[in-house]
Each structure stands twice: as structure tokens, then as C-alpha cells.
């Protein structure tokens with residue numbers, strides 16, 4: 482009898498510990514791929530053999546590749562959706578043909594869902610490096626989600642106009658055109674949008690939300706209920722990031738539960754930007770942060786029990802830079818992950 486009570490007690494405590502271990506539950510990580518090919522630019526490619534190794538790794542290590550709808554609905558508390566632990570969403574950007582010829586057969590073999598964020602203009606023009614609409618339809622019929630990555634893959638910063646509203650309107654028109662083409666060709670166009678190069682302004686992000694989209698960015702990190710759904714993070718899984726020496730740590734990470742009201746805009750004219758980030762729930766993480774400014778290890782300072790500050794110690798280069806901070810879970814074998822992208826422009 483005592484034994485049974487002891488077991489019940491252990492189970493109850495175990496469950497309590499597990500619940501406490503996940504202040505961000507449910508959460509998921511998103512992976513970005515581009516080409517799945519041997520002859521394409523290495524920085525945006527995995528080989529078909531590497532892609533197979535990734536899918537085998539997910540399958541053999543308890544990861545659950547789930548449809549994008551299920552993942553988004555679960556963290557937003559919609560449609561009674563739930564998520565397993567170690568949930569992953571696979572995405573491909575740019576509609577390259579190798580997604581159809583190389584990745585699609587492997588996704589079918591492993592029975593894993595995915596989303597392809599496509600550019601409609603190269604497909605409309607029938608360019609040989611891109612998939613055809615027939616191929617996109619065939620993937621969609623199997624269950625691949627076909628979603629919006631603009632018509633032409635122009636960096637949204639290039640729509641620069643001193644009149645900010647004119648800038649936002651031009652971008653919105655591009656995205657509406659792409660959405661209409663997807664609807665015409667595929668029959669449905671889901672409310673997901675991936676920013677070319679992962680770069681945007683606050684005004685563009687607000688427009689994305691007003692137009693009803695969940696935005697997908699290109700800085701690293703996971704997604705939970707407190708995320709900024711105008712631009713959720715994704716982990717790059719191709720090029721130098723494809724290695725199974727480094728990718729598993731990211732796959733196993735959970736989003737640091739930061740308060741996105743304290744997160745700065747990525748576009749900055751400040752050469753030495755800083756961020757002061759509040760963590761909403763410190764119960765499962767320590768103040769032992771591992772932070773990097775680009776690839777330089779940099780000390781972060783705790784300004785209160787739940788708020789840390791990280792500043793560039795030297796001027797950043799023009800264009801894309803990043804701050805990255807992780808903290809080990811107190812109770813699980815994983816890191817909480819937060820990444821801040823910066824796009825530095827001259828005044």
C-alpha cells in the first residue's frame with residue numbers, strides 16, 4: 482500500500498516538475514530550407530543525402546514534424562489544437578524546383594508535412610530553377626502547404642519611400658498579388674507570409690498583421706504563445722547550419738519567454754545598438770546567459786531579476802547583424818533561445 486502511495490506521489494511530483502519545466506509549453510521550432518540539390522549555391526542548399534539524414538534524425542530522436550496549421554493553432558489556443566513535445570515545422574523558401582524533385586519524395590517516404598513559401602513571378606515565367614504550378618499543385622494535393630513569399634523576392638527595405646505609407650502600400654500590393662496568384666493556381670492561400678531575407682520594418686510588420694497573416698522571419702528561435710506573430714523566428718537548416726553537429730542543440734531548444742513589448746525594432750541607424758529584454762518567466766532558467774554579438778561572446782548585464790541588457794561593444798557593420806542569447810533549462814536538457822536581428826542602415 483505504502484509503495485502504491487509512494488508511486489502515486491512520485492508520479493504527481495514528476496508531473497508537477499514537468500509542468501514547471503515548460504513555462505513556454507506548447508512551443509515549436511521552425512526550420513528553413515531552400516534548395517535540396519547538389520549543384521546549387523552551398524550557402525542555401527542541403528544535398529538530398531543531407532536532407533534524408535535530417536529526416537532520419539528527426540524520426541530517430543523523438544522529434545514530431547507537424548503541419549503548420551496545427552503548430553500555429555496550438556500556440557494561439559485555436560481550434561482545440563494541441564502539440565506534442567519537440568514539435569518541428571519544416572519550411573522551404575523560394576519555390577525552387579529541387580523542393581519538388583528531391584525533397585518532396587523524401588517527405589512522402591517519411592510521411593512528414595511541410596510548407597513551401599513561394600515567389601509567384603518566376604513560377605509564372607516558367608523559369609527552369611523554379612517549380613511549376615503543376616508541381617506545386619501535386620505537392621499541395623499530398624498535403625504540402627503552399628504559402629506567400631511575395632511575387633518577386635525583392636527585399637522589402639528596397640521599397641523605401643520617404644512617405645512611409647506609400648512604402649507600406651506598395652509592399653501590401655505585392656503581397657496581395659502573390660496571394661491572389663496562389664489562390665488562382667492552388668485553390669486556397671493560407672494566412673502565412675515569409676519575409677524575403679527575413680527583413681522588415683515595424684510598419685510593414687503591422688501591415689502583415691492587419692492583412693491577417695502570421696509572418697515568418699529568418700532569425701533563430703522558437704515560437705510560443707507570447708511570440709511576436711508578425712514575424713516569428715525560424716532556424717536555418719541549410720548551408721553551414723545543416724551540420725548534425727550543431728543543428729540538434731537548436732532543434733531541442735525552446736523559445737526564451739521574452740516579453741516582446743521590450744524587443745526593439747530590427748532596423749536601426751545606431752551603429753552600437755543595445756537591447757534591454759524582460760523575461761516573462763524565469764522559473765526554469767538561470768541568469769547564466771551565453772550571449773553573442775555576431776560571433777563575439779559578450780557579457781550581458783542583469784538590470785533587475787528578470788531583465789537583462791546586451792550592447793554591441795564595437796560598431797556593427799552595415800546590413801544584417803545579430804545578438805543571440807541562450808540559457809540552460811534548470812530541469813531539462815535544453816537551452817532557452819533568444820535571437821535579435823539588426824539591420825544597420827546609415828542615416
Ligand SMILES: [Zn+2]
Nearest residue numbers: 574575677678
Ligand atoms: Zn527567400
